[in-house]
Amino acid sequence: MPRPRGKKDKKLKPVLHIYCEGLKTEPNYINAYIDEFHPGVRPLKVIEIEPTKKNTPVQLVKEAVSKKNDSSVPKHDIFWVVYDRESEAKYSKALHQTAYDKACAHGVKVAFSNVCFEVWLLLHFVGSTACYSSFDNLMNESPLKKKLEEVGIKSYEKGADDLFGYIKEGVDDARRRAKRMNEDALSSCERADSPPYLLNPYTDFHLLLDEIDDFVDKNLKKK
Numbered sequence: 001m002p003r004p005r006g007k008k009d010k011k012l013k014p015v016l017h018i019y020c021e022g023l024k025t026e027p028n029y030i031n032a033y034i035d036e037f038h039p040g041v042r043p044l045k046v047i048e049i050e051p052t053k054k055n056t057p058v059q060l061v062k063e064a065v066s067k068k069n070d071s072s073v074p075k076h077d078i079f080w081v082v083y084d085r086e087s088e089a090k091y092s093k094a095l096h097q098t099a100y101d102k103a104c105a106h107g108v109k110v111a112f113s114n115v116c117f118e119v120w121l122l123l124h125f126v127g128s129t130a131c132y133s134s135f136d137n138l139m140n141e142s143p144l145k146k147k148l149e150e151v152g153i154k155s156y157e158k159g160a161d162d163l164f165g166y167i168k169e170g171v172d173d174a175r176r177r178a179k180r181m182n183e184d185a186l187s188s189c190e191r192a193d194s195p196p197y198l199l200n201p202y203t204d205f206h207l208l209l210d211e212i213d214d215f216v217d218k219n220l221k222k223k
Helices: 025-037 057-068 093-103 120-121 135-141 142-151 161-189 206-219
Strands: 016-020 047-049 078-084 110-114
Touching: 016 025, 016 057, 016 206, 025 161, 025 206, 047 206, 057 078, 057 093, 057 161, 078 206, 093 110, 110 120, 110 135, 110 206, 120 135, 120 142, 120 161, 135 142
Parallel strands: 016 047, 016 078, 078 110
Antiparallel strands: none
């Protein structure tokens, strides 16, 4: 009778956890990006947009930190939070500093947009150096509405399921323009190490997309 073989311990694949301030807009974009460029990944449950009722930067960061520090969560899991600057009347600089500092202290990465996620969408069409004070200000004063109409979106609504399909050809351009825009914003500041929440305009949403690409390449593709 053959001797029973000992079970080999299987190393768990890391999980990329993403906490979003928006309930639909950012999650829909992220999921559509994954479906477009990494089909078949989402059913594997290795990139998770975590369900959350938290919707302020500090709350999101605290929730991500709490999950990251949970003893049941593997140490090699990766954590991101996604949120916007919003208007100063809504979120103070002190609040953003608290959220940003806590995230950095605990190894949670931040995908941040100033003044709102729509600045990232704008970069799919054109470069920008304009400062906007709120979502409404950006939608009314920037070319975004017109550009969306030109690709078939007659009335932009946050959380639209099919948004990415209309603008996906501009993702690489948005990455390039975001880097240039951030460099310009930083160069205009007195401090060369100014944190993102002090820069307007700004978005590093592309860094989350880069992380997703790297994560899939390192952990899911056959070597």
